[in-house]
Amino acid sequence: MTTPLLQVNDLKKHFSLHGGAFGSGAATVYAVDGVSFSIEKGETLALVGESGCGKSTVGRCILRLFDITAGQVVLDGQRIDDLSAGALRPLRRRVQVVFQDPFSSLNPRMRVRDILAEPIRNFGLAKSAADLEARIERLTDVVRLPRDAVKRWPHEFSGGQRQRIGIARALAAEPDLIVCDEAVSALDVSVKAQIVNLLQDLQRELGLALLFISHDLAIVEHMTHRVAVMYLGKIVELAPKRQVFSGPRHPYTQALLSAVPVAEPGAARRRIILKGDVPSPINPPKGCRFHTRCPYAFDRCRIDEPPLKPTASGHLAACHLHDLPAAQNPLALVA
Amino acid sequence: MALLEVENLQTHFRTPDGVNRAVDGVSFHVDEGETLAVVGESGCGKSVTASSILRLVPEPPGKIAGSIRFRGTDLLQLPDREMRRVRGNDISMIFQEPMTSLNPVLTIGRQLTETLRLHQRLGKRAAEARAQEMLQLVGIPEPRRRLGEYPHQLSGGMRQRVMIAIALSCRPKLLIADEPTTALDVTIQAQILDLMKDLKSKVGAAIILITHDLGIVAEVAERVMVMYAGRKVEEAPVAQLYRTPRHPYTQGLFGAVPKLGSSLSGEESRLSEIPGTVPSLKQRIPGCVFAGRCAVATDFCRQSAPALELKAPGHLAACHYAPKEALAA
Numbered sequence: 094m095t096t097p098l099l100q101v102n103d104l105k106k107h108f109s110l111h112g113g114a115f116g117s118g119a120a121t122v123y124a125v126d127g128v129s130f131s132i133e134k135g136e137t138l139a140l141v142g143e144s145g146c147g148k149s150t151v152g153r154c155i156l157r158l159f160d161i162t163a164g165q166v167v168l169d170g171q172r173i174d175d176l177s178a179g180a181l182r183p184l185r186r187r188v189q190v191v192f193q194d195p196f197s198s199l200n201p202r203m204r205v206r207d208i209l210a211e212p213i214r215n216f217g218l219a220k221s222a223a224d225l226e227a228r229i230e231r232l233t234d235v236v237r238l239p240r241d242a243v244k245r246w247p248h249e250f251s252g253g254q255r256q257r258i259g260i261a262r263a264l265a266a267e268p269d270l271i272v273c274d275e276a277v278s279a280l281d282v283s284v285k286a287q288i289v290n291l292l293q294d295l296q297r298e299l300g301l302a303l304l305f306i307s308h309d310l311a312i313v314e315h316m317t318h319r320v321a322v323m324y325l326g327k328i329v330e331l332a333p334k335r336q337v338f339s340g341p342r343h344p345y346t347q348a349l350l351s352a353v354p355v356a357e358p359g360a361a362r363r364r365i366i367l368k369g370d371v372p373s374p375i376n377p378p379k380g381c382r383f384h385t386r387c388p389y390a391f392d393r394c395r396i397d398e399p400p401l402k403p404t405a406s407g408h409l410a411a412c413h414l415h416d417l418p419a420a421q422n423p424l425a426l427v428a
Numbered sequence: 429m430a431l432l433e434v435e436n437l438q439t440h441f442r443t444p445d446g447v448n449r450a451v452d453g454v455s456f457h458v459d460e461g462e463t464l465a466v467v468g469e470s471g472c473g474k475s476v477t478a479s480s481i482l483r484l485v486p487e488p489p490g491k492i493a494g495s496i497r498f499r500g501t502d503l504l505q506l507p508d509r510e511m512r513r514v515r516g517n518d519i520s521m522i523f524q525e526p527m528t529s530l531n532p533v534l535t536i537g538r539q540l541t542e543t544l545r546l547h548q549r550l551g552k553r554a555a556e557a558r559a560q561e562m563l564q565l566v567g568i569p570e571p572r573r574r575l576g577e578y579p580h581q582l583s584g585g586m587r588q589r590v591m592i593a594i595a596l597s598c599r600p601k602l603l604i605a606d607e608p609t610t611a612l613d614v615t616i617q618a619q620i621l622d623l624m625k626d627l628k629s630k631v632g633a634a635i636i637l638i639t640h641d642l643g644i645v646a647e648v649a650e651r652v653m654v655m656y657a658g659r660k661v662e663e664a665p666v667a668q669l670y671r672t673p674r675h676p677y678t679q680g681l682f683g684a685v686p687k688l689g690s691s692l693s694g695e696e697s698r699l700s701e702i703p704g705t706v707p708s709l710k711q712r713i714p715g716c717v718f719a720g721r722c723a724v725a726t727d728f729c730r731q732s733a734p735a736l737e738l739k740a741p742g743h744l745a746a747c748h749y750a751p752k753e754a755l756a757a
Contacts, residue, residue: 143613251705281469282640283702286684290699308613315686315699335691352618353688354643358666366622367615370583 096170097131098269098302099155099188104128104164106150110375120375124150126326127164129401132270137296137303139313139334141349142323145371148306151323152272155304156190157181169269186216189263193275195255199247205258206243209233212265232261236291253284260291270302277312289316310353314338322346325374325382328401332408342410342424344387381413389414389423429500430457431634432481432602437494439473439480446710450476452658453494455736458602463628463635465649465666467642467681471706473658474638478604481636482515498602517547520595524607526587530579536563536590537575540597547598562593565630566623585616592623596631606638621648642685646670651742654678657717658709660736664743674739674750677702677718716747724749 106125125147132138140148153159155166157173166174173184189212192198199208209229212218219225233242236257247255256276263271273292277285289312295301307313313320313334320337322330322345330343341347348365355362367386372378378385384394393413401411405419414422439451451473458464466474479485480492483503496503503514523529531539540559544550550558556575563571566589579587588608595603608624609617625648628635637648645652645666652669654662654677662675673679683700690697704721707713716734719725729748736744740753 143615253705282642282681283469283684284705286699287701287703289686290701293698310614311686311688311690314688314691338689339692348615350688352614354617354621354641354647355688356642356646356670356682356685358646358670360646364618364622366618370585370616371613 098134098136098169099132099304100165100167101131101151101155102129102165102167104151104154104166105162106147106154106159107162123326123374123377125154126377128323128326128328129164130321130328130331132302132304134269134302135296135300136319137305137317139305139307139317139320140323141307141310141313141320143308143349143371145325145374146323147326147374148323149274152190152274152304152306156188156272157185183216186212186266187269188272189266189268189270190272190274191256191259191263191276193278195252195259195279198259199255199262201247203247204243205233205238205245205247208247208258208262209243209265212262216266218265218267228265232265235264235295236261251284252280253287256280256284256288257291260288260295264295264299268301270304272304272306274306275308276305278307278309285312292316310350322349325371325377327382327411328409329383329412330408330410331401332410336406336408340406342404342406342408342415343383343412344389344414344424345383347424348386348388381411431460431462431499432458432636433495433497434477434481435495435497437477437480437492437496439476439485439490439492442489442491443710449658449709449712451480452709454655454658454660455494456653456660456663458634458636460601461628461632461634462651463637463649465637465639465645465652466655467639467645467652468655469640469706471657471709472655474655475606477655478521478606478636478638481604482519482521483511484521513547516543516595516600517598518600519602519604520598520600521604521606522588522591522595522608524610526584526591526611527579529591530587532579535576535578536582540575540590540594543594543597558597559593562597563590565596565627566590566593567619568593584612585619588612588616588620589623592620592627596627596633599631600633602636603633604636604638607640608637609644610639610641617644624648642681654681657706657713659717659746660744661718661747662743662745663736664740664745668740668743672740674743674745675718675747676722676724676750678745680721 104125105127108122108124110120128151142148154161161174165172168184206229209232213225213228219228229243233240238257277288280288296303305317317334320334321328324345330346341350348367351365369386372385380396381394381399384390399411399413401409404410404415414424435455437451437454441448441450454477468474481496485492492504537559541555544555544558559575560571563574568574568589609620649666652666653660656677662678673682680702702721707720715730715732719729734746734748736746739745739750
C-alpha cells in the first residue's frame with residue numbers, strides 16, 4: 094500500500110484558559126480530542142460539523158499554525174508536527190490554505206502582483222525575473238482573473254474575486270494539499286458556484302488534495318470524495334460521501350442531514366430536531382459526547398466512550414448502537 | 429385589503445461618489461397571516477426594504493420615497509411620535525445577529541418588559557408575568573431564572589429565541605425577520621424554524637422573511653419575491669416558483685445551489701454559474717438590471733427595462749423573454 098499524502102494520528106489540541114482572579118479558574122478547552130484520518134493524493138476529504146466542533150482547529154494544526162498537544166501529523170511519510178521551524182519551511186510549501194474571509198485574509202497594502210509573488214520568492218520557485226512574471230501571469234489565468242488584476246489592490250475587488258486571489262496565492266507555492274477553511278461560506282450563492290467549480294477544475298487539472306472544512310452539507314456533498322463528521326472535538330463518522338449521505342451511521346450525522354432545509358416546497362420529510370445546545374468543550378460530557386442530545390442514548394452511552402470503528406456497512410462510526418443486534422439498532426433501519 | 433401595501437418604494441443613499449439606489453421602485457403586498465419570503469444575494473436591497481418599512485433607515489444620508497400603507501395608513505407620512513407606536517407593537521423585527529441586537533448590559537427580563545410596559549401600558553408585575561409566559565412560549569426552560577440573566581449567559585440559539593419573544597410580546601400583526609437563522613448552526617436553525625412555524629399558527633402574525641437560503645424559503649414561505657440589484661425581478665407562490673422559475677436570474681440561482689442528496693442520484697453534475705458580478709447601484713441602469721450577466725440578453729434588454737408582467741396566475745416576472753402562460757380570462 095502506498096503511503097497517503099497526509100496522515101493524522103490521534104491528534105489532540107487543548108487550549109488552557111487562564112480565567113478567574115489569580116488564575117484560580119484555569120480550565121482546559123478540549124478543542125480537538127483524538128482525531129485520526131488520512132488524505133490520499135488528489136482526494137478531497139470534507140470535515141463537517143457545527144461551530145465549535147474543532148474542525149478549523151484540525152486544519153490549523155495541520156498547517157502548523159498551532160502547535161499540537163498530542164498525536165502526529167505525517168506528510169508523505171514524514172512527521173511534521175515536531176519539526177523545527179527551519180526544517181519545516183520547505184514542507185510548508187506543500188500544504189497551503191484558503192481562508193473563509195476574503196476581506197481580512199489579503200494584505201490591503203500589497204498589490205495583487207506582490208501577494209502572488211511572495212510565496213514564489215519565499216520558496217525560491219522562480220528561476221529568473223522573467224519566470225516570476227510568467228508564473229504570476231499563469232496563476233491569474235488559472236483562477237480566471239483578468240490580466241490587469243495584478244496591478245490592482247485587494248479593495249478594488251469583489252468578494253468572489255478576492256477569493257480567486259486567495260486561491261491563486263495558495264497555488265503559487267505549488268502545493269500538494271490545500272486546506273480550505275470555509276473557503277466558500279462567506280460568498281453569495283451565484284459566486285459560490287463559481288468558486289466551487291474553480292476548485293473542482295483545479296483539483297482535476299493539478300491533482301491537488303483538498304481538506305474541505307465546511308458546515309454547508311449540500312456543498313460538501315457536491316464537492317467531496319469522503320466525509321468526516323465532527324462533534325465536540327471528535328470524529329463521529331467517517332466514510333465515502335455516498336454512504337454518509339444515503340445512510341448515515343451515527344445519530345448526530347442523521348440529525349445534521351435532516352436539519353438541512355431542502356429547496357422543495359411541500360416535501361414531506363422526517364426531521365429529527367435535536368434538543369438543546371452543543372455542550373461546552375471545556376467540560377465535555379462523560380461517555381459518548383453526544384449522549385446529552387441523542388434521541389437513542391441508553392445507559393452505556395453515559396459511561397462508555399464509543400470508539401470510531403467499522404460498522405456492518407463499512408462506515409467508520411463511533412456509536413454503541415452498532416454493537417446491538419441489527420434488529421434493535423435504529424440506525425440500521427434507515428437506508 | 430392587504431395588511432401591508434408597498435408601492436414604488438425607493439430608498440436611496442447619498443454617498444461621496446454618487447447616489448446609491450439600494451431599493452429602486454419596488455412594489456409588493458403582504459396579506460394578513462401570510463408568509464412572504466424576500467430572496468436575493470447581498471446588496472440586492474432586501475434588508476434595506478425591510479428597514480424602510482419600519483423607517484429604520486437613517487435620513488440623511490438615506491431617503492425613502494413611495495408609499496408604505498399598513499392597514500391603510502401611509503407609514504411614510506406618520507410623524508415620528510406615531511411611528512414609534514407602530515414599531516415593536518404593530519410591526520416588529522428580528523435581526524440576524526442575536527448577539528448585537530440585544531443590549532448586553534440589561535437583563536433579558538428588562539428587555540422583554542420594556543416593550544410591554546411601553547406599548548401595552550402594563551404594570552411591572554403584569555409585564556413580568558407576561559415576559560415569563562413569552563419565554564415559555566419560545567421554549568426557554570426555567571423562564572423565571574432566565575429573566576434575571578444577561579445576553580452573554582445565553583447561547584446563540586437561546587438569544588434568538590429571546591429576540592423572537594420580544595418581537596412577539598405585543599402580538600404584532602406583522603413580523604419582519606431579517607435572516608433570522610443565518611448566524612446559527614443547522615441543528616439550531618432547525619429548532620428556530622420549527623418554532624417560527626409553530627408560533628405563526630399560535631399568534632397569527634404575517635411574516636416577511638428575508639433570506640438568501642432557498643431551502644428555508646421552500647419550508648416556510650407561501651409566496652416569494654426575488655430581488656436583484658434593488659429591483660423586484662420575480663414574484664410567485666412558492667410551489668410555482670420552484671417548479672417553473674421564469675426569470676433568468678431566478679433560474680440561475682436555482683442552478684447554482686447544490687441539492688442535498690445529489691450524490692444518491694449518481695449524477696455528478698456541475699453547478700451552473702451566473703457569470704460576472706452584480707452591477708454597481710451608483711449608476712443608473714437604463715435597461716434590464718440583469719442584462720450584463722444574462723445568457724439570453726439582447727440589445728433590446730440593454731436599452732429598455734422590462735416591466736413586471738403577469739406571466740401566469742399570480743406569477744410576475746420582469747423579463748422581456750420569459751415565457752408567458754395563456755391566462756384564463
